[in-house]
Amino acid sequence: MSRPSAPESPESPASPALTAPAAQPGAGSPAAPLSVVAVVGLGTMGTGIAEVMARAGHEVVGIDTDPGAARRAVTALERSTARAVERGRCTADERADALARFRTFPDLRASAAADLVVEVVDERYDIKREVITALDRLAKPEAILATGTNALSVTRLAAETGRPDRVLGLHFFAPAPAMKLVEVVSTVLTSPQTTEAVTALVRSLGKEPVPVGDRPGFIADGLLFGYLNQAAAMFEARYATREDIDAAMRLGCGLPMGPLALLDLIGIDTATTVLDAMYEATRDRLHSPAPVLRQLAAAGLHGRKSGRGFYRYEAPGSSAVVPEPRAPEGAAAPAVRGREVRTVGVAGSGTMATGIAEVFAKAGFPVRLAARSPEKAERAVARVAAALDRAVTRGRLDAGQRDAAVALVTPAVSYDDLAEADLVVEAVAEDLFVKQELFRTLDKVCRPGAVLATTTSSLPVVAIARATGRPQDVAGMHFFNPAPAMKLVEVVSTVLTGDDVRATLHEVCAKVRKHPVDCGDRAGFVVNALLFPYLNNAVKMLQDHYASVEAIDAAMKLGGGYPMGPFELLDVVGLDVSLAIEQVLHDEFRDPGLAPAPLLEHLVSAGCLGRKTGRGFREYARR
Known part of the structure; x- marks a missing residue:
């Protein structure tokens, strides 16, 4: 709408009614119906x-x-x-x-x-x-x-x-x-x-x-736009492609749209205005619009409404994305083929390890499941079988598919049994020393040319790789929990990872029907680097007494399309796990805005870790 005008008499070119409606008797005061x-x-x-x-x-x-x-x-x-x-x-x-x-x-x-x-x-x-x-x-x-x-x-x-x-x-x-x-x-x-x-x-x-209350962005946009701004900065830094960033947040967090596609829908100019207002109020660098937003806005590339933003569209206002022409150097670059993977080893006995073993077995890969003891390995294999039984009960597998998958998973007596595996995926405790010790062992027992992958979500992959004498064979393969259900896998290459190792993980993801996204070896990769600052900001909003747990969760589910509110998610993930990830992000990027909220630290110190302890941001009935 252009600037308002108030001529002597209204007329309506778009309606047969040429006069404004008559006032309703008794209506209009705040206590009366707003007719x-x-x-x-x-x-x-x-x-x-x-x-x-x-x-x-x-x-x-x-x-x-x-x-x-x-x-x-x-x-x-x-x-x-x-x-x-x-x-x-x-x-x-x-x-x-x-x-x-x-x-x-x-x-x-x-x-x-x-x-x-x-x-x-x-x-x-x-x-x-x-x-x-x-x-x-x-x-x-x-x-x-x-x-x-x-x-x-x-x-x-x-x-x-x-x-x-x-x-x-x-x-x-x-x-x-x-x-x-x-x-x-x-x-x-x-x-x-x-x-x-x-x-x-x-x-x-x-x-x-x-x-x-009256503050820029209110609840939903106050949390949403910081996340969108970080996604724009991640893209601008060429850390990941726009497609990978959007796919990661859709598949890893269950969001209806990726952040860059959402910025195009909202309007780059609108997003920049909102972020400017938020930065003016908070002086938080996370709210300072990423330069790429200002550049797009200045160029008139406002997103869908202009026909181009982070993506190109068939026409202004269209939602149909036009594929970008491939860059000449990309088109000329020779394709790198991955190494052949026929057998898979999984190291670990927890939920993630058994979920990954199930994923590979259902895709037809023979899997050796190794743990710290033969007994732990046998119990882990039993849990895989139980999970496959539940899949049959729920109609997701038939009995023949279950039997075939169960037959492919065998327990290892020791890590020595992984000697002939083509790919070994580590899923042990999220502790750098523990992972390094395991990779030293794998370096000794695995055959030359085997690909070694870590499922870490926050530790430096290169530090794990350097525990071996073959860092070129090591990469991150970050599955999301529960591994059988979640489609996303973050493929993390270090500065030492071989191109054929990255290609191998992409090819394996295709065979197990997962969606790989490429990212570099830095804290949080794509999903956690965008998700946890948003969760941390929700805690700050609560500790500032701006809104309640219930209001913030409702706002993000109903206004942002999130499958869970931030406090629901924090309680599910575990407040201790969330705090550890936020500390890693803060330590790596040294941004004051990433410092964990004191309220989160206090809850963890008090032993209120979420659902697993019966109390976090909410209280839960103990089982």
């Missing part, structure tokens, strides 16, 4: 909010100075409601009523009868200030004014009006009709009655209102 809603700015978000309101039974006044935007909003509502009828989500009569309740106008005077006005114009303070102050003059005195900002100060905007007690933030998430979360942002000036009225309205829409 008439004006939405200022009919872009994607404004149109989505208008649809939600109209389908919930509200009279909706859509305002945009661009006639094209108004027409597109009407068309979008017509199409979406038609789809709803086809899918049985509403009747033809309900569709007709919703369409009749939505009218569009080209100027702000049409907001005069509204009980609630929601502005969703460009994320620029000067534009929002102009709109809010104009609405303050034009809207009836008892009307509530809401800003859709997610980065600018709601308090500052409210203070520009003569009704700061009736101004708040109302932050929907895109796409508004589908996303359940709405952050209701109260300032120190907002009256409780205003907050209560808007919260009740959000619930009546079938949405989940989360109360938040």
Whole structure:
């Protein structure tokens, strides 16, 4: 939407109704139902909010100075409601009523009868200030004014009006009709009655209102944008490709989109604005926009809406990605073939070791499972068999496939039994000394040319490799837990790893139906380097008393599409494990923003480690 205008009389080029709706008697005070809603700015978000309101039974006044935007909003509502009828989500009569309740106008005077006005114009303070102050003059005195900002100060905007007690933030998430979360942002000036009225309205829409205070990004974006910024910096440093970064977070964390694809969807310019506001408030370097974001924004490469951002798209607004042409040097580079792998050794007896053994056996590889004693190895093999039995019970394998896989896994009497393995995967305790000792043993017993892989998630792979006399044969092969279910494997090459070893791990991943992503040997690799700072920031948000555990978890699940909230995930992973990973990240990158939150350290010191101890950020019933 362009700058607001207020001509003498409204007219609507996109609607048969030429006058604003009449005021509803008794409506408009914070305690009364908010029957008439004006939405200022009919872009994607404004149109989505208008649809939600109209389908919930509200009279909706859509305002945009661009006639094209108004027409597109009407068309979008017509199409979406038609789809709803086809899918049985509403009747033809309900569709007709919703369409009749939505009218569009080209100027702000049409907001005069509204009980609630929601502005969703460009994320620029000067534009929002102009709109809010104009609405303050034009809207009836008892009307509530809401800003859709997610980065600018709601308090500052409210203070520009003569009704700061009736101004708040109302932050929907895109796409508004589908996303359940709405952050209701109260300032120190907002009256409780205003907050209560808007919260009740959000619930009546079938949405989940989360109360938040006024700070840049609020809950969801406050956590999300730091993570997105780190992903952009990781890509800019050429640590991993955009495809690998996005695949790693989708497959390793169960996210609906990778961070770079999400930045393209949000808009590079919008993301930069939000991060600037967050940095201004926090002075945390993790919120300082990565230079690549500013470069893309300055070049007009804003993502999907411009047709190009981190990815290229078929057309502006399209979601279809156009493959980039391969760089000449990449096209000319000779392909490196991996070493042949016929048999696999797995060192370890825990959950990860047995899961990896199951993965290889189901793919048809003979597996020797070695542990610190023959008894531990036999028990580990029994657990593999039990897991395969459960897969049959759940219909994921048939009995013949189970029997074939079970027959391929045999216990090793000692590590000497791994002598003829082509690939040995280590999955022992996450302790550098323990892993180095094991690799010294493997160096002595394994045949020349065997590939040795470590599943470490936080230790330097090169330090493990140098415990051997064949560091060129050593790489990281970081499976995710549970290994049989999770598709991602991070393939970690050190400066000493041979190209054919990397190729071998890629070829093996294809055979066991896993998705490999390449990354260098630095703390956290891709997933943990992006995941744990986000988790740490959630703990900082809690210790600052900004929001509760429940509100933060709900915000990230409902607003960010995360399968688990950050505190749910921390309790599952283990607070001690999480703290150790965060300490490794802080030690390696020496960024103050990566320092573990004191609250996390205190909980670990108190023995509150999450589900495994019955208490972490929540309490759990002991089994």
